[in-house]
Structures are given as structure tokens and as C-alpha cells.
Amino acid sequence: MSYLEELGANAKKAEKTMRGISSAQKDNALEEIAKALEENQALIISENEKDLENAVKKEMSKAMQDRLKLDEKRIKGMADSVRKLISLPDPVGRVLGGHELPNGLKIVKKSVPLGVVGIIFESRPNVTVDAAAICLKSGNVSVLRGGSDAINSNKCLVEIMRNAVKKAGLDENAVSLVTDTSRETAGEFMKLNRYIDVLIPRGGGGLIHTVVNNATIPVIQTGEGNCSVYVDSSADIEKAVNIVDNGKTQRPSVCNAIENLIVHRDIAEQFLKALNEKWQGRVKILGDEAAAKYIKVDGIAASEDYATEFLDYTIAVKTVESTDEAIDFINAYGTKHSECIVTESLANAEKFQREVDAAAVYVNASTRFTDGGEFGMGAEIGISTQKLHARGPMGLEEMTTYKYLINGNGQIRG
Amino acid sequence: MSYLEELGANAKKAEKTMRGISSAQKDNALEEIAKALEENQALIISENEKDLENAVKKEMSKAMQDRLKLDEKRIKGMADSVRKLISLPDPVGRVLGGHELPNGLKIVKKSVPLGVVGIIFESRPNVTVDAAAICLKSGNVSVLRGGSDAINSNKCLVEIMRNAVKKAGLDENAVSLVTDTSRETAGEFMKLNRYIDVLIPRGGGGLIHTVVNNATIPVIQTGEGNCSVYVDSSADIEKAVNIVDNGKTQRPSVCNAIENLIVHRDIAEQFLKALNEKWQGRVKILGDEAAAKYIKVDGIAASEDYATEFLDYTIAVKTVESTDEAIDFINAYGTKHSECIVTESLANAEKFQREVDAAAVYVNASTRFTDGGEFGMGAEIGISTQKLHARGPMGLEEMTTYKYLINGNGQIRG
Numbered sequence: 001m002s003y004l005e006e007l008g009a010n011a012k013k014a015e016k017t018m019r020g021i022s023s024a025q026k027d028n029a030l031e032e033i034a035k036a037l038e039e040n041q042a043l044i045i046s047e048n049e050k051d052l053e054n055a056v057k058k059e060m061s062k063a064m065q066d067r068l069k070l071d072e073k074r075i076k077g078m079a080d081s082v083r084k085l086i087s088l089p090d091p092v093g094r095v096l097g098g099h100e101l102p103n104g105l106k107i108v109k110k111s112v113p114l115g116v117v118g119i120i121f122e123s124r125p126n127v128t129v130d131a132a133a134i135c136l137k138s139g140n141v142s143v144l145r146g147g148s149d150a151i152n153s154n155k156c157l158v159e160i161m162r163n164a165v166k167k168a169g170l171d172e173n174a175v176s177l178v179t180d181t182s183r184e185t186a187g188e189f190m191k192l193n194r195y196i197d198v199l200i201p202r203g204g205g206g207l208i209h210t211v212v213n214n215a216t217i218p219v220i221q222t223g224e225g226n227c228s229v230y231v232d233s234s235a236d237i238e239k240a241v242n243i244v245d246n247g248k249t250q251r252p253s254v255c256n257a258i259e260n261l262i263v264h265r266d267i268a269e270q271f272l273k274a275l276n277e278k279w280q281g282r283v284k285i286l287g288d289e290a291a292a293k294y295i296k297v298d299g300i301a302a303s304e305d306y307a308t309e310f311l312d313y314t315i316a317v318k319t320v321e322s323t324d325e326a327i328d329f330i331n332a333y334g335t336k337h338s339e340c341i342v343t344e345s346l347a348n349a350e351k352f353q354r355e356v357d358a359a360a361v362y363v364n365a366s367t368r369f370t371d372g373g374e375f376g377m378g379a380e381i382g383i384s385t386q387k388l389h390a391r392g393p394m395g396l397e398e399m400t401t402y403k404y405l406i407n408g409n410g411q412i413r414g
Numbered sequence: 415m416s417y418l419e420e421l422g423a424n425a426k427k428a429e430k431t432m433r434g435i436s437s438a439q440k441d442n443a444l445e446e447i448a449k450a451l452e453e454n455q456a457l458i459i460s461e462n463e464k465d466l467e468n469a470v471k472k473e474m475s476k477a478m479q480d481r482l483k484l485d486e487k488r489i490k491g492m493a494d495s496v497r498k499l500i501s502l503p504d505p506v507g508r509v510l511g512g513h514e515l516p517n518g519l520k521i522v523k524k525s526v527p528l529g530v531v532g533i534i535f536e537s538r539p540n541v542t543v544d545a546a547a548i549c550l551k552s553g554n555v556s557v558l559r560g561g562s563d564a565i566n567s568n569k570c571l572v573e574i575m576r577n578a579v580k581k582a583g584l585d586e587n588a589v590s591l592v593t594d595t596s597r598e599t600a601g602e603f604m605k606l607n608r609y610i611d612v613l614i615p616r617g618g619g620g621l622i623h624t625v626v627n628n629a630t631i632p633v634i635q636t637g638e639g640n641c642s643v644y645v646d647s648s649a650d651i652e653k654a655v656n657i658v659d660n661g662k663t664q665r666p667s668v669c670n671a672i673e674n675l676i677v678h679r680d681i682a683e684q685f686l687k688a689l690n691e692k693w694q695g696r697v698k699i700l701g702d703e704a705a706a707k708y709i710k711v712d713g714i715a716a717s718e719d720y721a722t723e724f725l726d727y728t729i730a731v732k733t734v735e736s737t738d739e740a741i742d743f744i745n746a747y748g749t750k751h752s753e754c755i756v757t758e759s760l761a762n763a764e765k766f767q768r769e770v771d772a773a774a775v776y777v778n779a780s781t782r783f784t785d786g787g788e789f790g791m792g793a794e795i796g797i798s799t800q801k802l803h804a805r806g807p808m809g810l811e812e813m814t815t816y817k818y819l820i821n822g823n824g825q826i827r828g
Contacts, residue, residue, distance in 0.1 A: 239824035246826035365822030387815040401801040408779030410653035412660035
């Protein structure tokens with residue numbers, strides 16, 4: 001049995017025990033995790049420092065080093081997130097439907113955990129705790145595979161969680177870490193169908209595409225957001241400027257930030273001049289020829305620019321002749337995440353919401369609202385950009401599947 | 415642009431038009447399809463005869479030839495199935511939830527079609543019409559890829575459907591067929607992520623595994639059913655005999671038929687003797703040593719036998735010491751389809767339903783009830799054996815996803 005197979009088999013064994021536990025047992029384990037994180041603050045920070053030292057040696061960018069860093073405040077934040085889950089309703093055991101057949105057979109559709117969930121992510125170690133805790137609350141076993149940059153932090157965090165889970169009387173294998181971060185092991189991990197039910201990659205487009213192209217386990221794609229705002233000819237200029245500004249500059253590094261700005265030619269001059277005044281060069285602009293007439297551009301936008309998730313103070317601007325052209329542009333370049341129209345036309349608003357193929361389609365509001373918290377989910381494992389299972393923000397309910405329970409007294413089919 | 419890319423691009427174009435059509439338009443197109451099938455009966459039969467002639471040349475088994483054959487009655491049956499869909503509610507446009515944020519932003523979660531659905535299936539040409547019609551009713555575009563054995567029948571049926579769809583005023587590319595049935599094209603088809611949203615293989619385990627292992631498009635696995643009945647020590651013998659007999663012999667070729675029989679040792683003698691009397695050698699039995707003491711076996715069961723979907727009058731018998739052992743056996747060998755316990759013990763019934771990991775878990779009733787019709791869905795595209803998206807019978811609602819529509823008046827995130 002290989003290293004990964006043993007890990008998988010242990011996770012699968014733990015899964016069976018998770019099917020029988022109560023909400024109180026899960027919440028108790030979450031409280032133990034939160035406490036243990038707080039109590040082991042010094043240890044976590046010292047292990048994290050090893051990763052930070054390696055990061056300096058590898059000349060990792062300051063921004064990436066910052067994402068990697070754990071301090072008292074961040075550890076407190078992780079513990080708080082875990083405790084917040086305790087207050088949320090248990091997503092398992094909900095009766096989703098049911099009926100009785102004429103022959104007396106009773107059918108009940110009930111929510112159950114997905115099973116063993118594999119999470120593949122990059123360097124932020126807070127994902128480690130967050131993902132494991134959401135899985136635990138939803139009755140799922142998690143097998144975490146973080147990046148090598150955070151390996152010391154992750155080992156320490158997972159060990160702390162496993163001990164806490166055990167202390168709470170659950171199988172410690174309800175949470176585990178793939179400590180071998182080699183590329184070969186990652187490849188094998190994605191094909192572990194026998195033990196892992198679902199794979200959720202969290203990270204940039206490169207990671208997600210690697211998983212989609214190599215995994216044989218069913219995948220939920222999350223978090224790739226090449227989002228656009230379309231400013232229609234009937235748009236209110238002030239709303240449009242605010243929505244575009246908020247989408248681009250409030251937090252450019254996240255997936256619901258906007259990357260493309262589409263402007264109807266009839267309003268391009270008025271709107272782009274207003275935007276130019278607002279931004280005053282704070283945002284790098286790549287535009288087509290028509291846009292360049294009204295706003296200072298840093299270059300002409302190529303097709304690849306429209307397909308790029310900049311995650312930075314950069315935007316690509318495209319001018320169009322119609323709502324149809326804007327919709328076709330979005331359906332061609334978007335990642336099915338969040339898209340917005342700014343318009344005062346009811347017909348164009350309805351057309352846009354009907355024909356744009358994305359998880360969240362906005363009229364006159366910032367795409368930055370696509371978020372588990374804003375959508376009332378309380379917690380979020382990621383934002384799905386695919387159509388199977390869950391679309392948009394994935395909270396606890398989206399981490400469950402269902403099972404039909406059928407009870408009879410000897411019924412057979414005629 | 416390759417042949418498949420062109421097909422895919424046309425399907426994607428048709429998808430956009432499908433987002434705007436009404437229930438009446440879809441039902442009208444279904445009626446046109448039903449009428450056209452009836453009117454073109456002679457043509458369908460003559461094209462089907464070409465496939466039947468080839469089947470004889472290839473020395474296809476009689477059973478397979480029968481599955482391939484279309485006659486007046488079967489064509490009428492296809493038309494009736496299409497008309498039945500007209501009477502079912504439209505699964506698109508249902509409001510699944512929603513709320514208003516304190517800032518006035520309105521969020522509505524609404525059901526929408528999956529998009530472009532690829533269906534890969536084997537030789538039964540009635541699947542061609544059935545799958546296309548279910549896709550149409552649920553607002554999806556279908557790209558069908560049937561087996562080479564039925565190519566003439568499929569070409570004829572799809573041409574009839576495309577003309578009918580066009581006559582009803584829809585884009586004829588709402589239904590299309592991959593006429594190149596080569597293995598290379600099949601491989602390319604499974605990676606057409608740009609144009610196809612979901613892939614549904616319908617057929618035997620071999621086909622399904624090929625798709626799961628090669629597709630990069632999200633897959634819904636359907637129809638592989640290695641189902642078991644577990645006869646607990648407290649079982650009512652008469653119920654147990656009837657349920658096992660019904661599961662194995664009422665229609666052995668379907669996925670919800672049973673393949674394994676698990677018997678508690680304490681009841682093995684009494685139960686297996688009763689079953690022996692019922693079957694009188696009509697079913698081929700592979701059993702373990704303990705079972706062989708009480709029922710006439712045709713051989714000792716090996717591990718591979720327990721993993722085999724016989725789809726025939728053959729069953730593998732395993733004796734166990736406990737409900738736990740039965741559950742572990744099922745979770746190891748089953749395909750997560752339908753599993754049954756026959757018991758008079760409430761504790762064992764509950765344990766079994768909780769810990770068995772399958773789409774449908776029965777107490778004291780035949781697994782043959784796992785079916786879209788019995789589950790009240792009206793129509794069924796297949797029975798999902800995976801956990802993502804839909805589990806168990808997939809009806810019209812399961813052929814949809816959802817989209818969040820968010821309406822504001824200039825809200826931005828603070």
C-alpha cells in the first residue's frame with residue numbers, strides 16, 4: 001500500500017464513523033480545535049517562521065510572504081472562524097423531500113455529507129484550518145494538500161487539529177495532511193477515486209486547470225474570476241463609475257474583483273472621461289482604439305488581456321455596439337463567476353441576466369458582493385465557477401449531497 | 415476548426431437562444447418531434463434495418479440485436495415518451511431561494527438549464543430520442559454520441575428531430591449527433607470543455623470508466639449498479655425470499671437488479687433453504703463455503719464475483735457475522751446505487767441506512783424501485799451513482815443548475 005493509499009484508506013475508515021455523529025459532537029470538536037489553536041500560538045508561529053525563512057531564501061515576493069505569515073492576530077482570526085461555524089445550523093440530516101407510494105413505500109430524501117473531500121491549495125496556511133473546519137461541520141472527512149511553501153505551518157496546524165479532534169472523541173483521521181508535496185504525489189492524489197469522493201482546488205487558474213485536466217475524482221472548480229462590468233448606453237454615470245471603481249480597486253486581489261470593463265460606444269466618451277477623473281492614473285488601463293480616445297490608456301488591449309485575471313490595479317477596456325455584443329464578449333472571455341450590467345433599461349437588464357452564463361449576474365451593483373457571507377451562508381469553502389452541484393458561493397449546505405431512504409414492509413415491484 | 419469544434423460551437427450558439435424560450439415553445443417542439451417520429455415510421459424502420467443487417471454480419475448476440483431493433487410499437491413508444499414530457503412541469507425558472515440585504519440588494523436563486531449536455535451511449539437507439547427530448551424540455555442543448563452499431567438509426571432519428579425543432583421555430587442545433595464514431599473522436603469529444611458543460615455516459619461499466627478516466631468535462635456517472643440485499647438475522651423469511659427473488663429475477667438486465675446476496679450466518683440455513691426451494695436452480699449461484707452448506711451453488715465465489723455486475727440470472731452469495739460486516743462489504747464492493755437490508759430490528763435498519771454509502775438505501779423493499787417513475791420524477795435521464803450534483807434517479811430538475819440574479823441601484827461594497 002502506497003503512502004497515499006494508506007492515507008486514503010484511513011480517511012475512508014474515519015468517514016464511516018462520521019456518519020453516526022451528532023451536531024453536538026461536531027461542534028464540540030470545533031471548540032477543541034479553536035482552543036488548541038489559541039493554546040499553541042507560540043508553536044504555530046515558530047513553525048511558520050521556518051516557512052518564512054525558506055521564503056526569504058527563495059526570494060518569494062513580499063506580497064506572497066505576507067500571505068504566508070501567521071501572527072497572533074491571524075491565529076486568533078482562524079480560531080474565531082472555527083467558533084463561528086459552531087453557531088451555524090448543521091447542514092446534515094435535513095429532509096429535502098419525500099413521499100409515500102400507493103403501495104405504502106415511504107421515500108425520504110435526506111442531506112448527508114459528501115464523504116471524503118480532498119482540498120488542494122496553495123500557500124495561505126489559514127486555508128488549512130478553514131477548509132478542515134468547514135468539512136468537519138458538514139460531516140466530511142478532509143484530506144488537505146497544501147503547497148510546499150507552507151509545509152511546516154501546515155504540518156503543525158494539522159497536528160493540532162488532529163489532536164483536538166481526537167480529544168473530542170472523534171477519529172483523528174477525520175483531518176489529515178498530504179505531507180509529501182511532490183508533483184508525482186499530487187498527480188496520484190487526483191486519481192484516488194477509491195478513497196476520495198470530491199476534489200476542491202483552491203487557488204489560481206493554473207492550479208485549477210491542472211486539477212481539472214488531471215483528476216479522475218469529480219472536481220468542484222472554484223475561485224477563478226475573470227469578471228466584467230458592462231456599462232450600457234442608458235447607464236447612470238455616477239452609479240457606473242462607483243460600481244467599476246469598487247469592483248476594480250476595493251480589493252483587486254480577490255476573485256470577485258473585475259478585470260474587464262465593457263462600455264457601449266454611445267456612452268463611452270461621457271463615462272470614460274468621468275472614470276479617468278476618478279482614477280487619475282491609479283489603475284493601469286489597457287483599452288481598444290475607441291476607448292483610447294476618451295481615457296488615458298497604458299497600452300492597446302489584446303485578446304489575451306481580455307482573458308487575463310490580473311488580480312491587480314489593471315483593467316482591460318472593450319467598447320461595444322450593443323448589449324448582445326457585451327453578452328457574447330462575456331460568455332467568450334468570462335469564467336462564469338460574476339458579471340454586471342449598469343443600465344437604466346429594464347429590457348437590457350433582463351436580457352443580460354437571462355443570457356449571461358455565470359454564477360452571479362448583477363444589475364447595478366458591485367460584483368464584490370459574490371461572497372458566502374453576503375449571500376447569507378455564514379461560511380464559505382470557495383466560489384464555484386462550474387455548473388454541476390453548486391454554483392457561486394459554497395457554504396455548508398453545498399458541502400453535502402443527499403441519500404434516499406426507502407422504508408417498506410416487503411414491497412416488491414410488479 | 416475541427417469537425418467536433420464546429421459541432422460544439424454550433425451547439426453553444428444554440429444554447430444562447432435556448433435561454434430565452436418559453437415553456438410553450440419547448441412543449442411545441444416536443445409535440446413536433448413526436449409527430450415527426452410517427453410520420454416517418456417507415457423511414458426509421460428502413461434505416462434501422464441497415465444497422466440490423468450489419469449486426470447480423472458482425473454476429474452480434476440475439477439479445478443485443480433485440481436492443482437495437484426498432485419496430486412500429488417501439489417508435490410509438492418513443493413518441494409517447496416525448497409527449498409525456500409535455501405534461502410535466504418546466505424545471506427552468508423555479509425560484510429556489512433569495513433574500514434582501516440590509517443595503518437593499520435583492521438576491522434571487524433561480525433554476526437555469528445546465529447548458530450543452532454531451533450524452534455518450536451505446537447501442538439502444540431509443541436512448542437517442544429519450545435523451546434529446548429530456549434535454550430539450552429542461553432547456554438544454556444535447557450533443558449525442560451513440561455507438562457505431564446504431565449509426566444509421568441515430569442519423570435518421572436525429573435528422574427527424576432537428577427538422578421538427580426547426581419547424582417549431584427553434585435553432586436546429588439544439589439537438590445534434592456526433593456522426594464520426596471513431597475512438598479518436600470520442601476521446602476528443604470528452605475534452606471539449608469549451609463547448610460542452612456536462613457529460614453523461616449511459617451504458618455499461620466499461621463505457622462509464624472510460625469516460626471518467628478520460629474526460630476533462632465534468633461527468634455525471636450513471637447506471638452502474640452492483641446492488642446487494644442483506645438478510646439480517648432478524649429478517650422475516652418470506653419478505654426476504656420475495657425481495658431477493660424480485661431484485662434478482664424480475665428484470666436481471668437493469669442496473670437496480672441485485673447482484674450480491676449477503677446473509678447473516680444465524681439465519682443462513684433457514685433462509686437459504688427457503689430460497690433454494692423458490693429458485694429451484696433457475697438462478698446460477700456463486701457462494702462462499704458457509705452458504706454452500708445450505709443452497710446448491712454452481713461455484714465458490716471469488717472476490718471478483720462480488721465486484722461483478724452480472725446483469726443476468728446469476729448471484730454471488732456472502733455470509734457474514736454482523737450488520738457491520740455487511741455494511742463494510744457493501745461499501746467495499748457496491749457502486750453506490752441501491753442497497754437493501756431485510757430486518758425486523760429497528761436498530762439494524764437505522765444503522766444500515768445511516769452507514770451504507772449509496773444513492774438509495776432500502777429497508778424491507780426491493781431495490782427495483784430505484785427509478786425516476788417510482789420516485790415521482792415523470793422522466794429519467796439515468797441513475798446517478800456519484801455524489802456531486804444529483805444522486806439516484808435524475809429527472810428534469812436534476813438537468814438544471816441555478817444562477818444568482820442580484821439587483822441593486824448602485825450598491826458597492828464598503
